[in-house]
Amino acid sequence: MPSFSVLKKRRDFVKLTKHGVSVATSSLVLQAAPRDLNEPTSHPRIGYTTTKKIGKAHTRNRCRRRLRAAAALFFDKYALPNFDYVLIARHTTAEVDFSVICRDLQYALQKINHRLMPEIADNATKNNSPADNSAD
RNA sequence: ACAGGCAGCCGGAUAGCUGCGUUGCGGAAGGGAAAAUCCGUCAAUGAGGAAAGUCCGGGCUUCAUGGAAACAGGACACCAGAUAACGUCUGGCUGGAGCAAUCCAAGGGAAAGUGCCACAGAAAAUUACCGCCGAAUUUUGUUCGGUAAGGUUGAAAAGGCGAGGUAAGAGCUCACCGCGGGGUUAGUAAUAACUCCGGCAAGGUAAACCCUGUUUGAAGCAAGACCAAAUUAGGAGGGCUUUGAUUUUUCAAAGUUACGGAGGCGUUUCCACCUCGCUCCAGAGGUAGGUCGCGAUGAGCAAAGCAGUGAUGUUUUGCCUAGAUGAAUAGCUAUCGUUUUCAGCCGUUGCAAAACGGCUUUGAAAAUACAGAACCCGGCUUACAGGCUGCCCGUAUCU
RNA sequence: GGAGAGUUGGCAGAGUGGUAAUGCAGCGGAUUGCUAAUCCGUCACGGUGAAUAAUCGUGCACAGGUUCGAGUCCUGUACUCUCCG
Secondary structure, eight states: OOOOEEOOOHHHHHHHHHHOEEEEOSSEEEEEEEOOTTOOOOOOEEEEEOOGGGOSHHHHHHHHHHHHHHHHHHHHHHOOTTEEEEEEEOTTTTTSOHHHHHHHHHHHHHHHHHHHHHHHHHHHHHOOSHHHHHHO
């Protein structure tokens, strides 16, 4: 039973690239950002990006599937509630061993959570009211 | 056996674990009912020969018009047929490539007209530089005429070759070949064969404009239809209604907003558009969302029979077979299959080195292609590891 | 998914079927005590060559075709960019 939903709107992707934090590994790139804090939903959301750079439609589909399979393994454990994540495929994603993708994703999730948690703490101390946070 | 040619087919398999879309069924909540929403140890089903490129042809939808046509522009072009249609396909003709099977060809018109043919060359299309010949003048020559055989240039220079003929030459004449026209025969036709005549017409380019014939409205599922939500508060104008003045026309005030107006296919004009319930200006908001279109009736798929040289048509029987929308149809593991290479073993030739062939339940390593439906069909083009089947041709050997 | 435009030296950018312009950058030389500016030359790739002389071949994204001859005309392929109210 998946405990996360899927990002679909272009607006959300753009917001992530503007305001989010990103971690790059050899096989994938992970972006993450907190959602609006006044919304009560708690599930993390995840999106997948495969650009035209990495190949034609067949290879892009394959990359997306492999990323989705890896995400299904690890997001239950590591993903934080009220956060949006985006996985971006790279040139190597279709070719490399699946174990490498799993290792990279695990590493990236741990690192990005480590970098995001203090940011939230800072925000909470500076701006107590969530209305000010959303106005930025 | 080797080397080719053509046509067609396949394009990984099995098991396990974890998952996805759609449809059906069941359940939950919800409601007058339905739809939408969520759930399921439920069931069924789930990519291709090219799904690709978007190069052609259709279906379908909208726009314009009473219905059409014309012009411009585009496309096509040997003949006959197939087809819903086509620039596709089939059969034939002609020309070219190959020993052959077979393959390739935008393959109408240059005698309707216009343009172009750089450089070189006398001359690139009614031409004459050198040369050859004759005459005049009178003498290393000059002028006039004839000639297109010879020379140089160039991609291309006015039928080819031989003989006659001539001052020199020339289809000027003749034979053969080529070319053009007529006739006969064969064929639906393109065309072919035979025969007679003409003396030869004035180069190339139409993938330059063009001519002739045939054909063509435009845009595309982000087409288009419906549903729901959100916002005016201003000015000008028009229409209608009521009231007042007035014989009517008309004028003023208040209210109201469709039955009115506008719309222009490539041809006229303009440059964001839509909504805010007439139009324009100003202003504000928006370019989000959902359902249908959308797949079980279709130029549908499979098999067999019949007609036809064939494309194809037709009859019978059976089948219903993806429907997503940040986009499902999978991810991983194991075993097997296929191919290649290396090692190993066996056989043949050989003194040997080595070469060739075979074996894989003897093993190892590597590879396992091109590539993902997006409204749907018919083609074309391009990409593609490897494998299978059938037929045909050539060479060598044997019978 | 659909519609359309383009590709020429290191960069920009012309080019009626007939010798691949021009500018910037780079390199060499002149000028100067030195530099800048200015002037002159060179500047796609490869071969022969002692040579930056000379000469030959290949070059306009790639591959075919038409033509005596294609950067240009026609067909196919690859890549890049733009638009979809």
